[in-house]
Amino acid sequence: MSLKELVFFRTKTELDAYLGMEEGYTEEEKEQQRQRFVSLYQVIEEAELEDEYQAWKESL
Numbered sequence: 001m002s003l004k005e006l007v008f009f010r011t012k013t014e015l016d017a018y019l020g021m022e023e024g025y026t027e028e029e030k031e032q033q034r035q036r037f038v039s040l041y042q043v044i045e046e047a048e049l050e051d052e053y054q055a056w057k058e059s060l
Contacts (some may be wrong), residue, residue: 004049008056011040 001009013036021030044053 003044004052007040011037011044011053012060014040027035036046042055 014033018033018037020029021033044050
């Protein structure tokens with residue numbers, strides 16, 4: 001697995017975890033999970049890989 005694929009996979013995993021948070025989580029826990037996703041997505045943005053990431057997600 002390449003570094004790019006690893007970052008894509010982890011980003012999707014963190015987003016899925018955030019979107020899957022339902023009742024039983026505090027607002028603080030939800031915000032922490034959102035920040036994990038945002039931090040990873042920022043790496044994708046800085047590398048100008050947003051389009052590739054979206055295509056990768058759609059190919060799953």
